[in-house]
Amino acid sequence: DIQLTQSPSFLSASVGDRVTITCRASQGISSSLAWYQQKPGKAPKLLIYAASTLQSGVPSRFSGRGSEREFTLTISSLQPEDFATYHCQQIHSYPITFGQGTRLEIK
Amino acid sequence: HVQLQESGPGLVKPSETLSLTCTVSGDSITTYYWSWVRQSPGKGLEWIAFVYHTGNANYSPSLKTRATISVDTSKNQFSLRLSSVTAADTAVYYCARMGQGGSAYGTHDYWGQGTLVTVSS
Numbered sequence: 764d765i766q767l768t769q770s771p772s773f774l775s776a777s778v779g780d781r782v783t784i785t786c787r788a789s790q791g792i793s794s795s796l797a798w799y800q801q802k803p804g805k806a807p808k809l810l811i812y813a814a815s816t817l818q819s820g821v822p823s824r825f826s827g828r829g830s831e832r833e834f835t836l837t838i839s840s841l842q843p844e845d846f847a848t849y850h851c852q853q854i855h856s857y858p859i860t861f862g863q864g865t866r867l868e869i870k
Numbered sequence: 871h872v873q874l875q876e877s878g879p880g881l882v883k884p885s886e887t888l889s890l891t892c893t894v895s896g897d898s899i900t901t902y903y904w905s906w907v908r909q910s911p912g913k914g915l916e917w918i919a920f921v922y923h924t925g926n927a928n929y930s931p932s933l934k935t936r937a938t939i940s941v942d943t944s945k946n947q948f949s950l951r952l953s954s955v956t957a958a959d960t961a962v963y964y965c966a967r968m969g970q971g972g973s974a975y976g977t978h979d980y981w982g983q984g985t986l987v988t989v990s991s
Contacts, residue, residue: 764931797977799915806964806981807915813973850915854976858930859905859917 765789765853769862775870776841784836784849784865791831792855798827798836799850801864807850811836843869872896874965874982882959882989888952892965892982899923899946903968905978906939906950908961916961920968921948955989962986 766789776782786796794814799807809818811827814834824839838845846869851862878890892904900923908916919939921927927939933952941948952959963985966978 794973795976799978806966806984807978808981809977809979812969812977816973818979852915852917852977857928858932859920859976861915861917863914 764858765792765856765860767851767853767860767862769849769851769865772863772865774865774867776867777870778841778843780841782838782841782867784867786829786834786836786851786862788832788834788853788855792853794830795853795855796827796829796834797852797854798825799852800845800847801850802847810849841867872967872980874967874980876963876965876982876985878963878985878987880986880988882955882987883991884956884989885954888955888959888987888989889949890963890965890985890987891947891949894946894948894967897967897980899941899943899948903970904941904948905966905968907964907966907978907981909964909984910958910961913961918950918952918963922970957989960987960989 768787770785796814798811801807815827826837828835849865873895875893882888903920905920906918919929921939921941936953938951965982967980969977
């Protein structure tokens with residue numbers, strides 16, 4: 764199985780900050796990575812797929828980069844509604860796997 | 871507007887079989903792959919299985935011996951059965967639509983609200 768490790772696991776930031784979350788794969792996965800946002804008690808929401816393609820309706824302050832083993836999700840200017848948990852997911856090979864999540868909280 | 875809704879018992883006894891159904895509206899179940907994903911309390915997401923309308927399915931190796939995913943095209947539903955459950959299977963279970971082609975392959979773009987299943991006697 765391909766393991767995904769997110770860092771940090773917990774992040775405290777302020778409104779207006781620029782934040783970056785990293786997802787590292789245990790082996791190369793090309794660009795087969797997606798990012799999701801999850802708020803408490805809610806289902807995950809797809810933000811980015813194919814490492815850098817923004818899902819329709821997702822604000823442009825979200826961006827994704829990377830390939831093979833290292834990927835990043837950047838939020839350019841945090842808004843109050845962005846405080847949530849973020850998950851990466853690889854689709855390069857089965858089984859589909861997720862990272863452990865990064866919890867983003869208000870400082 | 872695509873919507874998914876999970877249904878099934880919220881409480882299952884240990885060693886019994888967990889059964890959940892996902893009803894899809896706003897889209898035909900024949901056009902995409904359909905997944906089950908779970909999340910144990912305070913933990914990350916775990917993919918369980920996906921199915922195509924033909925019945926072709928793929929399972930997580932860790933659950934393959936206990937999980938069965940199926941599809942009912944006449945009802946626009948797909949289902950999950952998980953046998954011999956233990957407390958470790960207590961989780962919120964989500965059904966989701968999975969992209970089947972191009973760069974969106976394997977991404978989950980629509981999700982149900984999730985249903986909490988507790989395994990306890």
